[in-house]
Amino acid sequence: MEIISKTTLTSEDIQQLYKLYQDIGWFGHTLENIGVIYNASTHIFVAVHQQKIVGCARALSDGVFNAAIYDVIVHPHYQRQGIGKKLLHQLCDIFRSVSCIHLISTIGHTDFYESCGFKLLKTGMGIYQKESLAEAYLYH
Template identity: 50%
Template sequence: MYQYIRKFTQKYTSGIVDVYRSVGWTSHDNENVIKIFNASSHVIIVIKDEKVVAVTRALSDGVYNAAIYDVVVHSDNQNKGVAAEMLKILLDEFSSLSCIHLISTSGNEKFYKKSGFKMLKTGMAIYHKSHLEDEYTY
């Protein structure tokens, strides 16, 4: 049974770091996790057996736009519907907004298309790290 926590508290920090590291995101340390989750307007932390197994976060102005970040499931808990449920919760909350932005990690585009996301005609980004620019831009 999964528990979906909607508020970040620092007691979850090390578990969240573990989730990120399980999928190779090693720059997400305790300090950075605290900063990004405190700055997010929407947070979901998924707990199973008292352990953090998945997280997502988003920023929204509450009127027009939202951006979803870091839909991440621990490598031991993937393909069990957890990411889809987190996404559904956020999409339901953002249903009155004009636009919901999301940048998929490579290889996960099909997953997001199933939830209604579409490729952008005019989407653009600036990446200050070359490995991210190489992965996400043309």
């Protein structure tokens, strides 16, 4: 298993990432969306096993005050092997001089992020455009 920093993605990388999103059940991400979100990201790490992307994490950062981590995902067959933690630690290491690193967890995964040193925000807020996501993630 190798953790690799990516500055650009090949079409094969995007295909593999799309398949990974499908494999974890995130069906709302199209192949085109995957290309857009990763090409807009400032930092990308992938976990590669036998030339196959089995995990990934991406982030956006201004390099000084804020960094936002998105889409820390690992293929179901490779979960619970420390891959997600390694990906997250790679990003956090890059951002050690940034004032605030934040992320939004999916339902049921806050314990994982807490085990990596993240804490719940006192002032976090958000707007979800899709009603189903607003119902799932926002206090009412």
